Amino acid sequence: MxxxxxxxxxxxxxxxxxxxxxxxxxxxxxxxxxxxxxxxxxxxxxxxxxxxxxxxxxxxxxxxxxxxxxxxxxxxxxxxxxxxxxxxxxxxIGVVFQHFNLVGNLTARANVALPLRLQHRRDPERVAAMLEFVGLSALADRYPAQLSGGQQQRVAIARALVTGPELLxxxxxxxxxxxxxxxxxxxxxxxxxxxxxxxxxxxxxxxxxxxxxxxxxxxxxxxxxxxxxxxxxxxxxxxxxxxxxxxxxxxx
Known part of the structure; x- marks a missing residue:
């Protein structure tokens, strides 16, 4: 064998x-x-x-x-x-940064959706699934300033994963x-x-x-x-x- x-x-x-x-x-x-x-x-x-x-x-x-x-x-x-x-x-390839790099005037949901928008894609179900994966479904409509540091990093991880990268x-x-x-x-x-x-x-x-x-x-x-x-x-x-x-x- x-x-x-x-x-x-x-x-x-x-x-x-x-x-x-x-x-x-x-x-x-x-x-x-x-x-x-x-x-x-x-x-x-x-x-x-x-x-x-x-x-x-x-x-x-x-x-x-x-x-x-x-x-x-x-x-x-x-x-x-x-x-x-x-x-x-x-x-x-997804990237997660030290200081989160979220867009301040976008909600958590919109921040996660941003990579898809840049690819001219719209997939609200995928965005919702990623927010659920990181445990932030209930905070999807909050802005970064309304989130703790850990919550902001969770949004950043969801954003990095939304396109299904092979490498993070x-x-x-x-x-x-x-x-x-x-x-x-x-x-x-x-x-x-x-x-x-x-x-x-x-x-x-x-x-x-x-x-x-x-x-x-x-x-x-x-x-x-x-x-x-x-x-x-x-x-x-x-x-x-x-x-x-x-x-x-x-x-x-």
Whole structure:
């Protein structure tokens, strides 16, 4: 009996360097980075400010291209795409931002519907389903200023998922939130992977977030990939996380 064929990686960085400037003033935001993000995983990108995390994310979204090397998303080299093809590829990639980036004069419902409108699509049932998925059906007609930080991030996640992306890029999605709300958002990301099979790249400087939900993580420092490590998932860790979550609820 032949061995099963492994699914291709969702994202591949193939000896990627991104250099800014030239001559003696040149700076490598990323230096000869090679890594694979497995399909269907929650993959952490961990490092302090200046480690190259934001550049890595921009390369995965096709907003920037490598100075050398290749970034493959779903087997496609993003730098090889024409502008129209790249726009179509971005419809398969959702992004969740640190500070939510909601449109202030649109309701939660309208914010979630916005990516569909930009694609000239109207699907109120899909919008309603995403709001229900993130637990905000009852708040659909509220504006961002009427929502807590955690609720705004839930709207942002629903907006990122409404087009059914294969890849979800999360740029420091919990760093503006308190401990209790952070646990809820991380739980929602886990449910997203379980429910939709979405590959999630979690860009963060928070080790606790990586330990809580990631299958593996790439550790960066000053543009250099130091290591790629598996994150152990033990019963004890899950129990401790649950207890911490309960304690935070009781304290609030």
């Amino acid at each position: 032949s061995a099963p064929i492994a699914a291709p990686a969702a994202v591949v960085f193939d000896r990627v360097t991104r250099r800014f400037g030239s001559g003696e003033g040149a700076v490598d935001a990323l230096a000869d980075v090679s890594l694979d993000i497995p399909r269907g995983s929650i993959f952490g990108v961990l490092g302090e400010s200046g480690a190259g995390k934001s550049t890595l994310l921009r390369l995965m979204n096709g907003l920037d291209h490598p100075t050398s090397g290749r970034v493959l998303v779903g087997g496609t080299d993003l730098a090889s795409l024409a502008p129209r093809e790249l726009r179509a590829m971005r419809h398969r 890029l999360c740029d420091e999605p919990t760093s503006a939130l308190d401990t209790h709300t952070t646990a809820e958002i991380l739980d929602l990301l886990q449910t997203t992977r379980t429910e939709f099979g979405t590959t999630i790249a979690l860009v963060t400087h928070e080790l606790d977030a990586v330990q809580a939900v990631c299958d593996a993580a790439a550790v960066f420092e000053r543009g250099v990939l130091l290591d790629t490590v598996a994150v152990p998932r033990t019963t004890r860790q899950r129990e401790q996380r649950y207890l911490d979550h309960v304690r935070s609820r009781l304290a609030s």
